[in-house]
Amino acid sequence: MSKILMCGRWLLPAVFLGWFATMATAQPQTVDGFDRLGDWELILADGVHGELTQEDGSIRLDYDFSAGAGYIVLRKHVGMDIDRNYRFGLR
Numbered sequence: 001m002s003k004i005l006m007c008g009r010w011l012l013p014a015v016f017l018g019w020f021a022t023m024a025t026a027q028p029q030t031v032d033g034f035d036r037l038g039d040w041e042l043i044l045a046d047g048v049h050g051e052l053t054q055e056d057g058s059i060r061l062d063y064d065f066s067a068g069a070g071y072i073v074l075r076k077h078v079g080m081d082i083d084r085n086y087r088f089g090l091r
Contacts, residue, residue, distance in 0.1 A: 034059050045070035
């Protein structure tokens with residue numbers, strides 16, 4: 001019984017160290033610096049008007065839904081490999 005307790009005593013710290021090592025190696029990756037408009041595609045519903053312009057470190061979208069309801073899609077192809085267990089963070 002004491003051998004089981006000794007093993008259990010070290011199990012939690014070992015699991016924590018393994019988890020921490022995995023998290024420490026994961027580095028954030030910038031997908032887009034928003035420095036080029038040409039990589040982005042603007043898709044507009046009928047009756048919706050939109051325009052992209054370049055701002056400092058960002059892309060600005062001016063829109064007009066004056067004709068009623070609709071949608072605007074701003075799309076960009078992102079060529080990157082993603083692990084099975086991934087997470088996106090937005091600010």
